[in-house]
Amino acid sequence: GSETCIYSNWSPWSACSSSTCEKGKRMRQRMLKAQLDLSVPCPDTQDFQPCMGPGCSDEDG
Numbered sequence: 001g002s003e004t005c006i007y008s009n010w011s012p013w014s015a016c017s018s019s020t021c022e023k024g025k026r027m028r029q030r031m032l033k034a035q036l037d038l039s040v041p042c043p044d045t046q047d048f049q050p051c052m053g054p055g056c057s058d059e060d061g
Contacts, residue, residue: 005035014026018053
């Protein structure tokens with residue numbers, strides 16, 4: 001397909017925003033490198049995902 005928005009690769013996921021065993025969110029970002037059709041909006045360059053804080057790791061298993 002003809003891509004209007006040319007992006008860089010996604011960055012690695014950030015650490016979870018929660019520092020305890022609670023639900024938080026993490027984020028990754030990408031850069032908009034080229035926008036070939038200025039009449040078409042390029043969607044967000046940030047991506048969010050729910051995550052659980054590091055206090056939840058059950059390494060004692």
